[in-house]
Amino acid sequence: MSHHGASHDDEEERARMQALWKPEQARAGGLKAHRHIHIDWPVASIKKTIAIGASAPDASPPVYDRPRAENEANNASSCVLVTKSSPINATIHILSESKSRPASADSSTKKLAEKPVLVSAQTASLGSITLAIPAYSGARPLNIRAKSHSGNITVYLPSSFSGLLNWSSETGTLKVSKAMQQRFKALDSPPHKHRGTAKIVPSTASGLRGDVCTIANSHGSITVKDFDDDVAGEEKSCVVQ
Template sequence: MSASSSTANLAAPSQQQEQQQRHAHLDASNSTAAGDASTSSPSNLSTREHRRNASALSSASATPAGSRPSSPTFQEIAQKAVISAVKQVDESKLDPHPDSDPDDDDDEHERERRRLAQVWAGAAPTTPYRHLFVSWPHQAIKKTFTIGVSAEDPNPPIFDMPQREVTERSAASCVLVTKHSPINATVHIIKGVRDRGDKNLGKPVTVSAKSVLGNVVLKVPEYHGSRPLHLRAKTTKGDLTVFLPASFAGLLTWKSESGTLKLSQAIQARYKRLDDRAHKHRGTAKIIPSVASGNRGDACELINKSGTITIMEAGEEKKHEGCSVM
């Protein structure tokens, strides 16, 4: 009796344990099914994406340093390209020229505006420059030039590199040189911003023409600057003809070995000889202004070996026959 009761007591706990395990298994199955249902429902899609992103981040952080990351998908590459393109468009709207300095653009615009204003104000037919040098040994120089103190230096030079000794001693210059050809040039001089109100004489404005075997015709229609105007024309074998502006006021020197000097009627009225006695082949005189130009200190030097030296006032181009020999 005691043995059977003890056996029954031992069997009872085992049956209870089996029942408990069976109930636990059923509960686990129910919870798993509920979890799958909640995951597959549309309302929990965002939660599933967050869990997937979190697992991806955790797996990426858990990847060893030496391991190779997985290659991006085509969708990820396309998304990055779209984001980069949108960012570039936004930056271009904010700054269309990111590499340019706005101050440089303003300065360039101001220089161009000033240059155009000088051209129209001075009625200059060509673009003004500060220093011009033309050296054509075997070609005639027949052009119209425009220079000005406040004009820009061309870089690179329009014709030839200006001579350093000329640019250092001149506020503006136009130098023309040829050997075996003639020169027929008209040089306009505009009144720049730096000339206004300048009471000091300062550096002069230089206009020079030189030929060896050719005639030289040099015209300066007008000049209203405050700086002195220096004109120089020279030829070995040929005639010299110079047209002075009405405002020219200063010293005139001329020299010719076998040539003669001719003056127009307007220049004769302004010509005051400074020599003690007249000389046939050289002379020094003062040209008084026909308009009020003050004591500017202009100078004109004319040299040839053989040929006629003719001095006229600007605007007398058609009165060449009325010149008198001095």
């Protein structure tokens, strides 16, 4: 094949990839996605809308801070947000992968295929956390974590979230929105006021992914909502567990 032919093929492949990404790109508001994002801001609050995805390119040099090696090794894609005592308010768009992964996978590819997508927000002391994950239609399981010492935590899960919620607090209680209540089944018997595990079923087909959401604080409320919930009047619509 001539060199010219090869470059034409490359262009065609690039155009095909772009076409695959377009609907997702539109949903993420035209944000540029990266495979791994790490933001560690000791003295500032984090207020961001970010797009990540396992098919997205690795950013070199990193967009913000250098992602931790273990996060890159253990996750297909990750967004990790850390502050000392400032609030975190983030919306994380997770793009689906292009469908070019081989169907007949050998064990190493299979291992890769099982790697989750990590979304983590952590404040060391006072900061409150609001973490929102809009619609997600990927096959990889989600690993969503939110941890604060003394701060209210609100997590908006996508309608496709399918798996377990683990929550714990020293003094706080869990509230779930009415829409999430429909999807929520407490697994503790008898229930405990300050910690628990619940099964959350998807309200849209997601193929039972085995997602996990872990929320912990010492003091402050913990609220779990469906991303498609109406944000207005949220306090009234939440049910204390």
